[in-house]
Structures are given as C-alpha cells and as structure tokens.
Amino acid sequence: MIAAGIVAVLVGLLAPGPALASSPTPPGGDGLIWRADDGGDMLGSFQRNEYNEQDGAPREVSSPSGHGQALEFSLQGGDQRSELLPRVPDGREGDVYYYGYRGRLADDFPVDAQRFQIIMQWHHYGDEGSPPVAIAVQDGRLMITGGDNDRNEAYQQAIAPIRPGDEIDIIVRIVFSRDPEKGTVDVWSGGRRTVTAFHPPDGTLYDDGDYMKVGLYRSEDLSDPASLTLDDVAVGRTRQAVDAAMVDQGASSAQGTPDAGTEESTGSDSSLRTGLAVGTLALIGAVVAVVAVVRRRQRL
Template sequence: MRSLSRVPALPLVVGVVLAFLVAGCAQPYSSSRGPSSGPTGQGVVWRSGTDTASALDSYRVTPWNTDDGDDPRAVSSPDVPGRAAIEYSVPAGGTRSELEPAYRSFRPGDEYWFGFAVYLPPDFPAGTSDWQVIAQWKNSGDGSPPLSVQVRGGRFVLDGGEGIGEHWTRDIGPARTGARTDLVLRVHFSDDPDEGSVDVVQDGREVVSDYRPRGGTLYPDEVSYLKTGLYRSSDIDADGSVFYDDVVIATSRDAASSLASGS
C-alpha cells in the first residue's frame, strides 16, 4: 500500500481550491436571500410561512427589529382560520416592531410585485395624523426611505423622498379597522423620476397606476430592502398592533395577489 505521506501535496491542494471555487459559484445569492418557509408557486420568489412554527423562519433577525416595541411574534391569524399571522405591536409612545424578509436588496432596473395581506384590529389608531409605516423599502443609507406604505388620517398612503429633500405622498385608499386589506404593489426601482414607478392594487382594484414619484423609488448610489411591521411616531399615545397574514415577493401581479390562499 502506498504511504499517504509520500503522495505529492500540490495536486491535492489544487483540487481542494477548485472544489471550493465551484461550490461558491453554484450559490451566488447565498448571502443575500434566505429560504422561504411558506409555499411558493410560479412567479413567487419569496413568501412568509403559513404556520406558527415556521412563519418567522424566512425573516432576518437583526438588532434593529424593535425599538420601544414588542418583538414580532407568530400567532394564529385573527381573520383566517387555521393560518398563522405575524403580529407587530407597539405600545403608546413606542416606535418600532419590524422584520426584514430574507431576500436580496433591490437595485436600479429591478421590477417586482409585492403582496401584503394586512389586518388592522378594531382598536388600531388609524385616524391619527401622525405617521405610521407598515411597509418600507428602506434605503441602504441613513434617513427616511425613498418609498413606504403608511396609515394616516384613516387612509393608506404612499410616502417617500424625504431623505433627499424630495418629499412626496400619494393616497391609496381607506384603511379599514377590524378587517383585512390586500395591498399589491408593482415597483420599478430607479433613482430617475422618469423611470421609477409604482402601481397599487387594493382588494383587487387598481387604485394607483404608473405613479412616478418626483424622488424616484431609490436614492442615488444606494439600494433598498423590504421591511414589514409597524414603525411610527412616538407622539402616538395609543397602543397599536398590525397583523400580517401573508407577505409575497413575486415577478407578476397574479403571483403577488395569491395572498393567504395556500397556493
């Protein structure tokens, strides 16, 4: 038998290095997207889980998820029997309870559809004039995001641009409490106001079409990533909770619209 100590070392080392390089090339997005614990289906690239044991598995754990708020938790859905929801709760005077879907950042030229099945409980302070963000495409730098969905004055509104001095806002529709609302958005990501655009479908009806924010949908030289939950002004003196039955990132409107359907 040939002694292993006499086998030339160089071929072995080269082989190990080549194997490592091939393995690395096989998973180019491993650092930027995580598994989806929920069902996918054609056109869906990320989805939240459907049961309390797995609903949080496809979100990133970050130290900035909560700020004077409760940690997000998986609970039984308040409006869809047999399904999990994620509850985000912030007490009076608190500011943040959020999660980041474990999916890659969005860059200039990207276009995706996003589906949110949102339940606002009867005691949610929807009528306040202070800002309450329930979803935001947060820029990679500091400051307010280029694009967010807020609840304010009893309405869902699009908002953004403040971080570059180009603040804008656009009404979506009524924010009903004690009921679920399905919001489906198409976002074309660009820092060019002539290219960045947004469509919004509320409960199956298109309410915003090809809206082009004056600040674009990205900030120059930055990327954005999605955050869901509740982030709001500390001036709000009432407790607030938001339940997400489902969150979908997809490449088509139909795929993003299959909210909490089990498809």
C-alpha cells in the first residue's frame, strides 16, 4: 500500500499539467518601461517645452474611442509643430525598443498631402536635418520615413493605406544602430505585421542617440488644417509588454516576432514542477526509511 501511494504521488507531480498560479503582475510586467497616464493628468506624463509647442499646445480631451483621456494635437495651415516628449530612454547603439501608439485622425485630416506630416519620430541629437526614423501620414499612406537627401538619404516605407478618420494602431520595433546593416524597423499595424526588418539606408542613428517625440509636425507648405487625437502610447523592451499595456490591447498580434522565443516560453513552470518533485522524492525516501525501521522493530 505504501509503495502504491508513493507511485501515485510521483505520477501526479511529474505529469504535465496546467501552469502553476503566479502572483498577479501589472499590464506589461517587467518589460514595460513607460506608458502615458490616460486616467488622470495625461499631459503630465510628458516633458514639455515652448519650442515643441510653438504653433499650439496639445489639449487633454475625452478619448473618442471611450478609453479615458486622450491628447488632441491641432495645427492650422502654415503651422509646423505641436509635439511632446515621452519620458523614455533615448535610443543608443545596440538598443532595441518597442513603441506602441494608438490614436485617431480627424475626419478632415489631409491624408493625401504631398508633404510630410509626422505623428511620431526618433530625432538625432543634432539640430539640423530630418530624423533617422519617423512615422508619417502622406500620399494616402501611413509610412516610415526619414532623411532629407541633404545630410542623409531620404526614404519612405509604406505601413498601410490610411483615410481621414482612421484609427492608427501600431507597435514599432527599432534596433538602433549607425550601421545600415544592423539598424532595422518592424511595424505591426492593427494587429498585423506589415513591415519586417526594414533597413533605413543610413541606419537608425545619425549620431550618438535618438530621442522620441509624439504629436504633429508637418511641412509649412501645407495650407489645410490638421488634427488628431492620441489615445495611448507605451514603450517597452518586448512587444508583449507594450501590447499588454496598451488600451484594451488594441495593437496585439499573433504573428511571430524576432524575440518571440525568449518571451513566449520561459520554462519557469516546468522547472518549478521539477523542483517540487525532487523535494518530494527526498521526503518520500525519508518516510520509507522510517517505515522500514518501524516494521523491523515490530518483528523483534
């Protein structure tokens, strides 16, 4: 009977089963670096200065999608800049970060404009020239863009078609490097991977680092007004962390990522089960020894 009980215990411990319960963790877990506060003082989540708001300060409004607060950025024709700086680390050589963005274009947003309209950018430390990487609305497309054919080669890479009033729901992965062979950009749009390992012609860094800005930055040549709302923005070291932190996980994707292997399978549950089994074996061994001694004494 004792032997049968021991076998039953071992089978129960070593057989595969559901994951062991873990302590609850906040959305994003340890991989999340920063997320804008959409439930209170959303503007307070960002660094602000007069230069970035020279043509208009963003306003905190109720989210058009019903998710707490949002930020509204508006520019009139001829205006150029209304931007904020997320409180996040700069991108430096070898860094890999994921950036989540969720917003909505106004119903009259001039999506077919022939000039740049940047909604998110990673600008080099130098004051002159266009950024190495930016997300823009131009020619009826949401796109990655950068460079200016003056100091660095200009480029465009389509992400998805876009229309006035559309939601923008993206996660951007950037490998920061001055080496064009190493610097890459990936984009998930609306839960679907639409850009994979794109290499900007002069890399994703033009000098020692890139700092992030969000809002609206557009060509002064544009005469039509433009407005958009920003619902959510988050930054992390993994796509899963950023996705979990975003409003109702709107930018989720079931497709694979370059880091999927390290994120999706840590082996922690099976290791814990194995550890428990080893400890239990030791305990059972001690019990068996005691039983043997007791039986031996009973025979005497």
